Amino acid sequence: MGNTIKTKSADEALQSLMRLCARGERSSGDALRLMQRWGVPRAEADKVLARLERDRFIDDRRYTELYVREKINLSGWGTYKIKMSLRRKGISQAIIEEVAEPMFSPVDLKERLVELLSRKLPTIKAKSNYDARTKLIRFGASRGFELDMVIECVNRIISEE
Numbered sequence: 148m149g150n151t152i153k154t155k156s157a158d159e160a161l162q163s164l165m166r167l168c169a170r171g172e173r174s175s176g177d178a179l180r181l182m183q184r185w186g187v188p189r190a191e192a193d194k195v196l197a198r199l200e201r202d203r204f205i206d207d208r209r210y211t212e213l214y215v216r217e218k219i220n221l222s223g224w225g226t227y228k229i230k231m232s233l234r235r236k237g238i239s240q241a242i243i244e245e246v247a248e249p250m251f252s253p254v255d256l257k258e259r260l261v262e263l264l265s266r267k268l269p270t271i272k273a274k275s276n277y278d279a280r281t282k283l284i285r286f287g288a289s290r291g292f293e294l295d296m297v298i299e300c301v302n303r304i305i306s307e308e
Contacts, residue, residue: 154186161195168204172213175205176237207238211246219250223263226251228291253296260292260300268304280305 155163160182167173167181175196182192199205211233218224218232233243264283273279280301287297 155182157187157191157195160185160187160192161198164195164199165202165204168199172210173205174210174214174236174238175200175207176235178205179237207242208246211238211242212250215247215250219256219259223259223290225256225260225287225290225292225296227293231291256292257296257300260287260290260296261304263287263290264297264300264304268308276305276308 163185164173164178164181168178178196178199179192182195183189187195196205214233214236215229218229224232230243230247233247234240264287267283267286268279271279271282273282283301283304284294284297287301288294
C-alpha cells in the first residue's frame with residue numbers, strides 16, 4: 148500500500164489541528180507543514196493559522212519556552228542546537244531572541260555540560276588522554292554547545308581524572 152496522505156479542506160485542517168494542539172504544543176511552522184502535506188492552499192492555510200493563533204491553540208512564544216526547557220533539561224542540548232532546531236520549526240528570530248536567549252544561563256549550561264561529559268567519559272574507548280579529549284569535544288559540540296565552553300569543560304574533566 149502506498150504512502151498517500153489524504154487531502155483536507157481548510158475546515159478539516161482546522162479541526163485536525165485543534166485536536167492535535169489540544170494534545171500537545173505545536174509551532175506555527177509545524178501547522179503550516181502539516182497543512183501543506185494535506186494539500187491546503189497557502190492562502191487558506193494562513194487563515195487557518197491565524198484562527199488557531201487567535202484562539203490560542205498555537206502560540207510560538209509559549210511553544211519556544213516549553214521547547215527550550217525540554218531540550219536543556221531532558222535532552223541535554225546546547226544553545227546552538229536548540230536555536231537551529233527552533234529555526235527549522237519556523238520560529239522567528241525575534242521570538243528566539245526574546246524568549247529563548249534569556250533562558251540560556253551560561254552557568255547552568257556549563258554545569259549540564261560537565262555532567263553530560265562526565266557520564267560520557269567512562270563509555271569512551273580511547274587509546275590516550277588526547278584521544279579521549281578529542282572524542283569528548285566532538286560529543287559536546289554535537290550536542291550543540293559552544294566550542295569554547297566544551298573545551299573548557301573537557302579540560303576540567305580530564306584534569307580531574
